[in-house]
Amino acid sequence: MADIKIDKDRCKGCCLCVAECPRGNIRMAELLNDAGQPYAEIVDTDNCTGCALCCQMCPDLAIAIGPKKPAPDKAPGSV
Amino acid sequence: MADIKIDKDRCKGCCLCVAECPRGNIRMAELLNDAGQPYAEIVDTDNCTGCALCCQMCPDLAIAIGPKKPAPDKAPGSV
Amino acid sequence: MSDAETVMSGQETKIVIAGFGGQGVVVAGNIIARACVIEGRNVTGMISYGAEMRGGTANATVVISEGEIASPVVETPDMAIIMNQPSLDKFEPVIAGGGLLILNTSLVDRRPHRDDLRAVQIAASQIAHELGNVRVANIVALGAFIRKTKLLRPASVEQAIADLFASKKAALVELNIRALNEGMARLVEAS
Amino acid sequence: MSDAETVMSGQETKIVIAGFGGQGVVVAGNIIARACVIEGRNVTGMISYGAEMRGGTANATVVISEGEIASPVVETPDMAIIMNQPSLDKFEPVIAGGGLLILNTSLVDRRPHRDDLRAVQIAASQIAHELGNVRVANIVALGAFIRKTKLLRPASVEQAIADLFASKKAALVELNIRALNEGMARLVEAS
Amino acid sequence: MKILLKGNEVMCEAAIQAGCRFFAGYPITPQNEVPEYMSHRMPAVGGAFVQAESEIAAINMLFGASAAGARCMTSSSSPGISLKQEGISYITAAELPCVIANMQRGGPGLGNIRASQADYWQAVKGGGHGDYRLIVLGPSTLPELYTLTMNAFDYADHYRNPVLILGDGILGQMAEPVELTPYAPVVDLPEKDFVLDGCAGRKPRVIKTLYLRPALELVHRNELLQAKYDKISSELSLFEEIETADAELIVAAYGITARIAKGAVRTARRNGLKVGMIRPITLWPFPEEPFMRAARTAEKFLVVEMSNGQFIEDVKLATACRRPVEFLGKGGGWYPTPEAIFEKISTMCEKSLAD
Amino acid sequence: MKILLKGNEVMCEAAIQAGCRFFAGYPITPQNEVPEYMSHRMPAVGGAFVQAESEIAAINMLFGASAAGARCMTSSSSPGISLKQEGISYITAAELPCVIANMQRGGPGLGNIRASQADYWQAVKGGGHGDYRLIVLGPSTLPELYTLTMNAFDYADHYRNPVLILGDGILGQMAEPVELTPYAPVVDLPEKDFVLDGCAGRKPRVIKTLYLRPALELVHRNELLQAKYDKISSELSLFEEIETADAELIVAAYGITARIAKGAVRTARRNGLKVGMIRPITLWPFPEEPFMRAARTAEKFLVVEMSNGQFIEDVKLATACRRPVEFLGKGGGWYPTPEAIFEKISTMCEKSLAD
Amino acid sequence: MEFERPTTLLETRTHYCPGCGHGIVHRLVAEVIDELGIRERTIGTAPVGCAVLLYDYFNCDIIECAHGRPPAVATGLKRVLPDRIVFTYQGDGDLAAIGTSETIHTANRGENITAIFVNNAVYGMTGGQMAPTTLLGQSTTTSPDGRGLNHEGPPLKVCELLASLDGVTYLERVAVSTAKDTIKARKAIRKAFVNQIEGKGYSLVEVLSMCPTDWKLSPQQGVDFVNHQMKKVFPLGVYKDRS
Amino acid sequence: MEFERPTTLLETRTHYCPGCGHGIVHRLVAEVIDELGIRERTIGTAPVGCAVLLYDYFNCDIIECAHGRPPAVATGLKRVLPDRIVFTYQGDGDLAAIGTSETIHTANRGENITAIFVNNAVYGMTGGQMAPTTLLGQSTTTSPDGRGLNHEGPPLKVCELLASLDGVTYLERVAVSTAKDTIKARKAIRKAFVNQIEGKGYSLVEVLSMCPTDWKLSPQQGVDFVNHQMKKVFPLGVYKDRS
Ligand SMILES: Cc1ncc(C[n+]2csc(CCOP(=O)(O)OP(=O)(O)O)c2C)c(N)n1
Ligand SMILES: Cc1ncc(C[n+]2csc(CCOP(=O)(O)OP(=O)(O)O)c2C)c(N)n1
Ligand code: SF4
Ligand code: SF4
Ligand code: SF4
Ligand code: SF4
Ligand code: SF4
Numbered sequence A, B: 001m002a003d004i005k006i007d008k009d010r011c012k013g014c015c016l017c018v019a020e021c022p023r024g025n026i027r028m029a030e031l032l033n034d035a036g037q038p039y040a041e042i043v044d045t046d047n048c049t050g051c052a053l054c055c056q057m058c059p060d061l062a063i064a065i066g067p068k069k070p071a072p073d074k075a076p077g078s079v
Numbered sequence C, D: 001m002s003d004a005e006t007v008m009s010g011q012e013t014k015i016v017i018a019g020f021g022g023q024g025v026v027v028a029g030n031i032i033a034r035a036c037v038i039e040g041r042n043v044t045g046m047i048s049y050g051a052e053m054r055g056g057t058a059n060a061t062v063v064i065s066e067g068e069i070a071s072p073v074v075e076t077p078d079m080a081i082i083m084n085q086p087s088l089d090k091f092e093p094v095i096a097g098g099g100l101l102i103l104n105t106s107l108v109d110r111r112p113h114r115d116d117l118r119a120v121q122i123a124a125s126q127i128a129h130e131l132g133n134v135r136v137a138n139i140v141a142l143g144a145f146i147r148k149t150k151l152l153r154p155a156s157v158e159q160a161i162a163d164l165f166a167s168k169k170a171a172l173v174e175l176n177i178r179a180l181n182e183g184m185a186r187l188v189e190a191s
Numbered sequence E, F: 001m002k003i004l005l006k007g008n009e010v011m012c013e014a015a016i017q018a019g020c021r022f023f024a025g026y027p028i029t030p031q032n033e034v035p036e037y038m039s040h041r042m043p044a045v046g047g048a049f050v051q052a053e054s055e056i057a058a059i060n061m062l063f064g065a066s067a068a069g070a071r072c073m074t075s076s077s078s079p080g081i082s083l084k085q086e087g088i089s090y091i092t093a094a095e096l097p098c099v100i101a102n103m104q105r106g107g108p109g110l111g112n113i114r115a116s117q118a119d120y121w122q123a124v125k126g127g128g129h130g131d132y133r134l135i136v137l138g139p140s141t142l143p144e145l146y147t148l149t150m151n152a153f154d155y156a157d158h159y160r161n162p163v164l165i166l167g168d169g170i171l172g173q174m175a176e177p178v179e180l181t182p183y184a185p186v187v188d189l190p191e192k193d194f195v196l197d198g199c200a201g202r203k204p205r206v207i208k209t210l211y212l213r214p215a216l217e218l219v220h221r222n223e224l225l226q227a228k229y230d231k232i233s234s235e236l237s238l239f240e241e242i243e244t245a246d247a248e249l250i251v252a253a254y255g256i257t258a259r260i261a262k263g264a265v266r267t268a269r270r271n272g273l274k275v276g277m278i279r280p281i282t283l284w285p286f287p288e289e290p291f292m293r294a295a296r297t298a299e300k301f302l303v304v305e306m307s308n309g310q311f312i313e314d315v316k317l318a319t320a321c322r323r324p325v326e327f328l329g330k331g332g333g334w335y336p337t338p339e340a341i342f343e344k345i346s347t348m349c350e351k352s353l354a355d
Numbered sequence G, H: 001m002e003f004e005r006p007t008t009l010l011e012t013r014t015h016y017c018p019g020c021g022h023g024i025v026h027r028l029v030a031e032v033i034d035e036l037g038i039r040e041r042t043i044g045t046a047p048v049g050c051a052v053l054l055y056d057y058f059n060c061d062i063i064e065c066a067h068g069r070p071p072a073v074a075t076g077l078k079r080v081l082p083d084r085i086v087f088t089y090q091g092d093g094d095l096a097a098i099g100t101s102e103t104i105h106t107a108n109r110g111e112n113i114t115a116i117f118v119n120n121a122v123y124g125m126t127g128g129q130m131a132p133t134t135l136l137g138q139s140t141t142t143s144p145d146g147r148g149l150n151h152e153g154p155p156l157k158v159c160e161l162l163a164s165l166d167g168v169t170y171l172e173r174v175a176v177s178t179a180k181d182t183i184k185a186r187k188a189i190r191k192a193f194v195n196q197i198e199g200k201g202y203s204l205v206e207v208l209s210m211c212p213t214d215w216k217l218s219p220q221q222g223v224d225f226v227n228h229q230m231k232k233v234f235p236l237g238v239y240k241d242r243s
C-alpha cells in the first residue's frame, strides 16, 4: 500500500496511467473535473504497490506518491 | 610524338603541368606573357607521349593535344 | 423586443458560438455562414484563435447583414451560443444589451448574471448523448438557436449541413439533421 | 609648373599607385599614408578593390591635404606611380592635367600619349631585382616618387617603413630602406 | 455561384485559377491554410507543392521556379517574411516574376497571431537591401483578395517584378462568400524570354544580380530598374474613393482596416458628417493623385492603420503635408471597430466646427 | 597619438575599448576586416569571437550573448544584414542591447562591393516585421566612427535597444589617422537587471517576445516600446550644421556622402554662394529640429545620397514639404565627387537667381 | 517509492493537450536539474513550438528564441557564461527543419551545451503539418495522402545525422511512450547534463514523443504510434558516446 | 590521346588565380556535359564564391543564386522542369556553412539533381577566412592561430554527414590535385550526372581543390597541401551508392 494521490484538477483524462498500471488499479471517474475533462482515480489505494509506473507516464504530474512510512516491523539499523 | 601546344596567353604560370609531366618535358619560359605572367612551354614536342597528364592538371586549359595522326606504319584494320 | 426586431435593430447581426475545443463550435459557425450563403445574404465568419493555443476555449463568430459588412471581427455579439461554463463566464460581460444567449444547460450550471439579456436553455450535450453521439451537441444547440431567432430558414440550415458533410457518410448527415430538429423541438425559454 | 606648385595647386594632393596584384601597391600606399601621419598631415588611403576580384590590376589611392579631406575616393589623381603597362593604359586617361607619372620602365614599355603630363622613369623592377628581391620594386618606385615630388621627408618615409615592418625581420626594414634610397638616386626625368 | 471560403483558401484558389503551378512555403500561423490547401490542390492541377525546410529555402525555390518559367507563389506571415528579405532583394534584382503573400501578425519578435499591418514599411520601402520595389497590393475583402491575387500574377509577369500581397491575420482567417470567377489576364503578358530551360536552339541565358565590370555597370542596372519603377508608378495606381468630393475629413486606410473604416464613414455620412475615404489598393505604387486632389479640398485627414504609424508617412508625403493628419492606430494585434473609428471621426469633426 | 587604421578596424578597436566582449559574424566584403580583426583581438582581451555559420546564426548568438549580459556586436554588409532582419526584430522586441554594423554595398541582390547607402530604409524604417526602432548612427569620418562606435554601446545599454551603425564600403575600407582615445560612457548605464545568469539568490527571469494572454497584452507591450521610442526621440538627436544661418540652399547628406558634400559646400562658400549643410548623425531618431528651422529660412534643399532616393523622404517629412527638395543620387555603387555636388549646387543657385 | 513534483517545475497547469509527451519530457528535465542541484545556475532556451511557454513551467532562467535558433542563442549564452548550464529544448520543426544549420554547426563546434530534442513527427503548434521527421505514409495537413518518398523524401534521422560529426560528444535516442522508456529517458537526459557540467561538449537527447492531437489519435493510440511506428523508423539507443 | 577544350566551356580566360582548382573542376563538368550530350538541356546554378562567374565560362543556361541557396534554387528549377538537367556548383562556405540546411534537406528529399561541391578548406572569394572544412591547425584570416578544436570544432565532413541520409543516392569524394585524381574525379562527376538522367535522385561529388592564394602557398605547395593534408582528413572514395 502506498500513499498515492491523483490530483483530479491537474488530470487531463488521457488515460495513459490506466494502461500503465500493472495492477489495473486506475480507472476513469464518471464525472468531469472543473476544467470539464474526465479524470483518473485510484481504484484501491491498498492495492497500489507504489511502483510509480503511472507517475512515470502521466504527462501532467497529476499523480503523487508520498514518502513511504517506515515499515514498523523493521527495527532501524537492521539489514 | 604528339601534337601538343601550350597557349601562352592562357597560361597563368602555375607550373602544375611541369611537375606532372612524367618526361620532364615542360618548363617555364624565361619571358612573361601579355598578361605579365610567366608561362610554360614544351621542351621537346618529339619527346611528348601525348599522355595528357599535363592537360589533366592544367587549371586553365592552356594545353591542347591535337588528334593523333594515323600512324603511317600501321595499315588500317590491323589490330 | 421581439426576435425579429433583434435581427433588424442593427444593420448587422453578430453571433458567437463558444465552447471547449472539440465541441464543434467552428462547425456550427460554418453551418450558419453556409446557410446564409444559400439564402443569398451577406455573411462573414471567423474563428477566434486569438489567445488560446492548445487547450482552453474555442469560439467562432459570424456576422450577417443585409448590407455590406464592415468588420468581420465581433467584439460585442448580439447573440451567443454558449456550450460550456467558461464560455459563459467569458462572453456574458461583452454581449450587447438586449442580446440573446443559447445556453447548453448540460455544461452550463448557472443562469446569466446580467438582467438585460435574454436566455434560452437547451440540454444540448444531454440530448446529443441520447441521439447516440455527444459530438452533435453543437447542432442541437444550433437547432434551438434558429428556432428562437428565426434568423435562418431550417431548410437552408439542413442544406448547409448536407453540403458540409457531403464528402462524409450519409448517416452523418442524417444524424446531424436529427440533432437540429431535436434542438428546435426541445429548447426551453428561460424564465 | 614647379613640383611645389603641383602640391599647392589644389588643397588636396591625390595619388594613385597601380600595378599587378603582388607588386606591393597597397604597401606603397600604406607607407605614404603612414609618413603623412608621422608628419602630422591630413591623409586618407584607400584600396580600390572595385571591379577586380581575383587576377587583374590592383591599386591604392592616397589623398593628402593641409585642410579637411572631403572625399577619400580618387577619380582624377594628380600623381600616379605606375608599376606595369595595363595600369598605364588604365590611369593615363584620368590623371589631372599637368599631373605627374612615375613609370616603372621595367614593365611599362611605352611613354605616355598625353602631352599635358609629366613623367619620371625608374627601372624599379630591374633595380629591385639587383637588390636581390623583385618584391621591393614598389619601394624603389616610391623612392623616385618622393625624390621627384618632395611631398614627404625621406626620414618620415624611412620611419614609416620601419614601423610597418617592425614585427618582421630587421633585414627586411634594411632592404626596403635601401630600395627607397636606390629609387631616390636612380630616377630618370623623361624627356 | 458564391462559395464560402477562408481568405487563405480564396487566395490559393485564385492563384491556381491564374495558372500558378509552383508553391513553396513553410507553416506559420495565421496562414497555415495556404500550404495546407496547396498541398492537395497543387498536385491535383499538375503543379508542384514543396513544403520547404524554411522560409529562406521557400523564397529561393521561387527564384528557381520563376527562372524556369512557372507562375509561382510563396506565402508566410511576419517573422517568416523577415527571413525572406535577402531572397526578395535578389528576386527583384533579377526581375523574376512571382507572388509573395504576407498575412501579417502582431509583432515585433514572435509577437502573437492576431492581425497586424506593422510590416507596411518592410513591404513598400524595402526590408531587403538596395534600391528595389515590390508591387504591393492591399486587398480589403475576400472577393477582392480573389481578384487581386489573380491580377498579381499578371502584374508580376507584365513588369517582371515580384508582387506582394499584403494581407493580415483577419483577412486570412475570415470566411466570406466569394464568386470564383474564371481567370482572365488584366494586362498583356509578354513572352518570357528570360526563361532558363536549356539552350536548345538559342544562345545560353544567364540570370544574375552581380554586376562588377565595368565599375558602374551596377549603377546602370539600377537606372534601368528605376526606369521600370517609374513606368510602373505611372501606369499602376489602384484605389477606391468614397464620397471624397465634398468631404471635409478624409479617412485614409487600406486592407481590412479600410473595410472596417468604411462602416464608420457610412455611419458618419448618415449622421450628416462630411466624411470621405481614400483606400489605396496598390500600396506601391502609392496612389498619390487622389490624395493630392483631396488635399486641395478637404480640411484634414485621419489615418487608421493596425500599427503604430507607418502608412501615415506615405499619406503625409502624398498630400505634401498640406493638411493636418491625425492618427488612429496601434501595433501588436490591435484592430479598430467601426464604432471607435466613428468616434474619432466625430471628435475631429466637432473640433473643426469649434475652430 | 594618431594611428592609421582602416575604418573596419577603427570600429573594432572602438568596440573593444568600449568593453565589447562578444563578437559573432560571417565574412562578407567590404567588412571582412571586422571578423578578421576580432578573431585575434577578442581572445586577447578575454572576450569571445565566433565565426558563425551564417548571418542568421550570428544575430541569434547576439541574442544569447546580450541576454547573458555581455556587450556584444555583429557586423555584415547589405545581403547579410537582410538575413538578420528577423533576428533584429526579435532582439529589439526583447529589448536586448547590442551593436550591429552594416557596411553597405551596392544592391539589390548580390550587386557589387562598392559603397552604397541604399539600405537606409531598412535601417531606419525597419526591414524586419512589426513596429520597432533601431537607433541608427551614420558616421562620416573615421574619428567619428571611433567615437560613435563607443557611444553605440552606451546608447544600447542606456535604452536597452540595438544600435545600428550604418556605414558603407568606403567608410569600412578607407584608412585615416585616428586618435584612439580611451572609452568613457556618454550616458548613464543602468544596472542590467534582465540578465540571465542563473537564478541564484533571485527569482528566475524570462526573456521573451511572445505575448498571448490577455489578448491585448502585446498591444500593451507595443505601447511600452513606443513610449521608449518617444523618449529616445526626445533625448537623442545628433547632427552637424554648417553655415546654415544665412544659407539659401541647404545640402542634406549623411555618412561618407556628407563628408564629400562638405567639400562642395566649402567650395560653394568660397565662391560666394550662400550654401549650408545639415548632416544627421543619428538617422533614427531623425534630427527634425534643424531641418524645421532651416525650412523657415532657406529657399531650397538638396539631398545627396548614394541611393535612388530613400533618405530624401525623411528630409521632406522633417521640413513638412515646405521647400522644394532636389536630389542628387543613384544606387548601385555610385558615389558623388565634391565637384559633382558643387556643380549641382551652382545650377540650383543660378536657377534661384533666375527665378 | 516516492514521487513528487520536482522543484524546478512550477505548479502551473500546462497548456498541453491530454496525452502530449511534452509534459513528461518537462518533468524529466526538471528532475535531472533538481537532482544535479543546478537549478540556480541553469539557463534554458524555449523554442517556437508547442513548448514555447517553457518559462511558464520551469523554475529557472529561460530565454525564448526565434524559431530554429536556440542553438545559436545557447552558443551566445554559453560563450559569455561558460560556468552556467545551458540547455535547449526543441521540437522537430525547430531543430531539424528551420534550425538544421544551427543544430549542425553548434553540435560540430562542440559547444558545451545540452540539447533536448522532442521528436513528435509533426509540427504541433501550427496544427499538424509535415515535419522533417514525419514517417513515410503518415498523413498530415500538408501531406494529406501520406508523406511520399518521391516528393518529400524519407524522415530525417537526427541522431544518425549528427553521429558523423567529430565535434559531438553524446547522442542518444529515447522515448516517453512507456513508463520504462521514461525511466531510461531520464538517465539519458541526466548524462547529457552531466557531460556539460564536466565540460565534455555537445550532448543531444532525442525523445520520441506523442502528439495525439495532430496525429488525430487518442492519447492511447498516440502511445501506440510511438511504440509501434516511430520506434521502428527511429531505433532507440546510444548513437555516440565520447564522454 | 586527344585533348581539346570541351564545347560546354567558352573561350573566356578565367579570373581564377594561378593554380586554382576551380579551373580543373570547370573542365571536368564541361567535359561530362559534352560527353553526355546534355548541354542544351542543362541549367547550372552559380554560387556566391570564387565560382560566381560560372556563366562567363559555361556555355549553357546558368542562374546565379544567393549565397548558400543553390540547392533551393535547383529544387525550384527541377520541379518545374523535371526533364532538364540541373546542377549546382558550390564552395564549402556556400554549401557547408550558410547553405547547410538547404543542402541537407535537398539531399534528403532526394531531389533529382547533381551537386558539385568544391572543397578548398577556405572562403576563397572573401579573402581566406575559415571555412567549415578548414583543417585543424590551419591558419586563416579568422583563425590566425590555426583552427582549434575547442572554439571552432573539427572540420565538417560533408560526405560523411550526408551519407546517413536515406534520401541520398550517390556521394563520392574526389580530388583534382594530381592528374590521376582528376581522371577519377571526372568519372565521379559523370556518374552524378548519369544518375540524374536516369532519374535516380540526389548525387553529390565533393572535390578537394586548391586555393593557393588564400592558403598563402605557391600553386605547387597548394597541390601538396591537398595531397598531404586534406586527403588525410577527407579520405577519397565513394560514401554512398544506391544508384
Ligand atoms: C520564422 C518562423 N517560421 C514559422 C513559424 C511558425 N511555427 C511555429 S511553431 C512551428 C513548428 C512547430 O513544430 P515543432 O518544432 O516540431 O514543435 P512542436 O510544436 O511539434 O513541439 C512553426 C512552423 C514561426 N513562428 N516562425
Ligand atoms: C549572405 C551573404 N553572406 C556572405 C557573403 C560573402 N561571401 C561571398 S563568397 C563567400 C564564401 C566563399 O567561400 P566558398 O563558398 O568556400 O567558395 P570559394 O570562394 O572558396 O570557392 C562569402 C562568405 C555573401 N555574398 N552573401
Ligand atoms: S503506483 Fe504502480 S501500482 Fe500504484 S497505481 Fe501507480 S502504477 Fe498502479
Ligand atoms: S496519466 Fe495523468 S493526466 Fe492522464 S489520466 Fe492519468 S492522471 Fe490523468
Ligand atoms: S602530354 Fe604527357 S608527356 Fe606530353 S607534355 Fe604533357 S604530360 Fe608531358
Ligand atoms: S598548368 Fe597550365 S596554367 Fe599552369 S603553368 Fe602549366 S600550362 Fe600554364
Ligand atoms: S498539439 Fe501535439 S505537441 Fe502540441 S500540445 Fe497538443 S499534443 Fe502536445
Ligand code: SF4
Residues within 6 Å of the ligand: D054, H015, H016, H017, H019, H020, H021, H022, H050, H120, H124, H125, H210, H211, H212, H213, H214
Ligand atoms: S582565391 Fe582561391 S578559390 Fe578563389 S580563385 Fe584564387 S585560388 Fe581559386
Ligand SMILES: [Mg+2]
Residues within 6 Å of the ligand: G091, G092, G093, G118, G119, G120, G121, G122, G123, G124, G131
Ligand atoms: Mg514537432
Ligand SMILES: [Mg+2]
Residues within 6 Å of the ligand: H091, H092, H093, H118, H119, H120, H121, H122, H123, H124, H131
Ligand atoms: Mg571555399
